[in-house]
Amino acid sequence: xxxxxxxxxxxxxxxxxxxxxxxxxxxxxxxxxxxxxxxxxxxxxxxxxxxxxxxxxxxxxxxxxxxx
Numbered sequence: 001x002x003x004x005x006x007x008x009x010x011x012x013x014x015x016x017x018x019x020x021x022x023x024x025x026x027x028x029x030x031x032x033x034x035x036x037x038x039x040x041x042x043x044x045x046x047x048x049x050x051x052x053x054x055x056x057x058x059x060x061x062x063x064x065x066x067x068x
Contacts, residue, residue, distance in 0.1 A: 013039055 009028040017024040017039070024039040028046075034054045037046035049057065060066065 009035060011035075011037070011042070 011026040013026045028035045
């Protein structure tokens with residue numbers, strides 16, 4: 001799959017992240033995939049995850065598998 005231009009993607013972040021720009025990630029839907037990037041470095045690249053990878057990551061985060 002060819003990545004879309006990240007500047008044309010509608011990025012969003014949690015309303016819980018506040019306005020100070022702390023440790024946040026931004027997520028964007030890209031067809032059948034999700035893109036994830038660091039909100040402090042929006043031009044530093046992004047990860048593209050397939051649907052099943054995204055679902056697994058969300059399950060693991062909710063189960064406390066990562067020190068977030």
